[in-house]
Amino acid sequence: MLLFKNTIMIKRILFFLVVLQVNDFHSQNMAENSESSFLSILKAQLKAGASGEKSETDYPAYQFTLKDLEATESIISKELEDNGYKKPNKEAFSSIINKVFNRIIDPRSESKYLHINFEDKCSKDFKLFKNLNSIDVNPYSTYVFKNELFISNLYSIPEILDYTKDSKLFQYEREAENKNHVAGVKIYYWKDITDLKEQRKKSIKTLIARNQYLFNNNKVQYKWLILNDQNFMASLVKTFGYAGDTDLLKWVIERTKFNKNNPQDYGKLFWIKQCDGSLKLHANTFKVLQKLYLPTDPSENRFILDHIKDYLEYLADFNNKETGVSKEDKVKILANIVYFAEQYKYDKRFVSGYGDNSKMMGRLRFFLDQEEIDLLQKNNYFNLPKFKEWWDNADYDEYFVEECEYNGTCGPDNQPMKITEWRKQHPQK
Template sequence: MKYRILISLLFISSVLVSCQDKKTDNPNNTSVVKESLAGSEFNQDVNAMLKKQLEYGKPSFDNPYKYSEKDIEVTIPILNQLLLDNGYKAVSNEEFSAKIKQIFNRIIDQKSTSKFLYVNFIDKCDKTLNYVPNNAENNGMFVVKNQNFITDLYLLPTIIDYQKIYAETALEENITPKNYKDASGNEVKKYFWKDISNLKEQRKKNIQTLIARNLYLFNDNKAQYKWLTLNDSYFMESLVKTFGYTQDADLLKWVIERTKFDKKDPSDYGKLFWVKDCNEGIRIHANTFKELQKLYAPNDSSQNRFILDNIKGYLEYLESSESPESKILTETEKVKIMANLAYFAEQYKYNQSYKDGTKMMGRLRFFLGDSSRDILQKNNYFNLPKFKEWWDNADYDEYFVEECEYNGTCGPDNQPMNITEWRKKHPKK
């Protein structure tokens, strides 16, 4: 009896403290404490799920936790209230659906009975609901329909101060066995949430991430942008590189300036320029080329001076039939990407301020065989205004690039013909 009274006093005291803390701007505090006092059906569901999660302890390889839809369902009212308490302005179903389509290229079917969409950051075409928190082999998030926000899957101890709000349940953690035997009879050690030294910091980071992502994407709150680029860089880069979201000029510029062509990971650079959608072909990122045009300036001493060198490296990589891109792109798609890259770079050949010698259109001519050239013509050079003119003008550059860079026949004693000599033998048609 004394034990029950003590627990009750501790619980009431902790709730009062939580309610007092709620008056602060600390995002760790939530009005869910009101639900705790009300003893609602919602609170019972949370309490029951919390008991289950505390009993299992922090999941590990040896101690896997069997997640289900219920694990995320019980968190939705908590997360929604956290957002509202921290300035999130709920958007309409129509506006939210349009944003999800624009950013993640996913369609919300309002007629579907499913409460969530799962956006997979590793395989964006895999739409299977995945009830496992993010780890080294899994990375994704949930789109919460009708509530109109996005979230990772968070276990309750990682978003609420359960030791204050659910003090009685938290005390049971102290008497839970620290070990158990698995199906094979092996003794497995549990790691309790109460023993995680940085749980408070984890909780704060989770809540800040939830708030910042939703305010930034759906409330157009630019104040969250800096925090996200500093603390949630994988997510921010994925918006551009995985899903092809290039409408935010500041975000696009940030991604461009931290992405260089690297022979160890050449595919990464191409993610700035195109994305292959699920069953919808490719999208060329016109906004990337517009941003590069702003960044590339004559006599620039910054890393931006290597933009054309990076494009050259990627163009050469993409040309190879051994590249992974050659296995997922049709020949027409591949030619379209290469044509856009060469077209962007070729403009600087005609601007004397840049003294450009990359001969990018000549390289493209060298790379493309007869079938690829036919694709160019049949597609009207992909409607790039000066492409045909620049293509025809680059016949000498094709000769020069082939002789000096790819055949390796140029040297002190073997110089290629200059354009005047070469043109005499190859007059324009």
């Protein structure tokens, strides 16, 4: 009996040894295959060169595939780890991606990446787009690496890894240059880019800063980003509607002015249209504005009400066709903006109310048609506590705005009625 038990035990030990050997062989084989795939991608990129020029027009000399994105994953992960990036757990990572970019990571999906398209934020299509210059122009794309828990642009390997440290790879590129000859095309190789080292350093720094800011709540990296990666940071608010970071929101507000050549840009401070078609108002914007705006402030912030007035007139204009905004949504946006601005008319801190000159509520009364007024009342003035009171009190302001600003009948010899005189003819109900 004892001999029988020992025989069984020996067989089990031999079985486990065989399994361990097979697993070890499998892991080694996988690593070798991964390295082989990485080298083949790198060599293909070195052979194609950094760019081509034909008939004075730049064109891509290399077609990216999913393997190119995969080849950068371990490089980026190592750089992040070496520079102190703390990977969040999967639940926290998914939550932040959803909160910032409004994208849901489906745990049932087998795909390893999400494509975030800055020019079409609602697109769920996975495409490979190389940003020409993610620092100086608005980023076109970034990618979510779901397994390794970070975000990154699509990079060519030489942009994030110094391949020249391997003499064989450097020699391979030189040989490729001698063999590649395309009529009328000047191919620029990675070795010929004089500031490639600086570009690589900037790319890696940007990767570290974005991920540590978003997923590690690193305020030091935030300060670097608003100085060196401004379009990306502004896009978080203006493209994706992220208003969860008060410091970022304040920074975007202070550098955004109303521009009649691009009036929609100012509106992005207050609202976005979500991918399901619904309107999202940025409540935090009004909270930040309340801290920023003082009529007596000598800084540029003293013009905030002027910018709001210009945007109000743009959006409220009867002939204006703001893409994708229903009439009810338009009234809701205007009501919230005007409600913020009108408070200064009643603020006793300011002599004779600077708000008396802006006449925001009267301006709104002038612009809204009867259908829009009905929508305002139907929605109970969007539950803004003092809105109806201020609306009713602004009847004289509406008269003044119409007479003096839009009819143009006011002048040295034609002054509008004083409110006491006007009120005799128009008693409040």
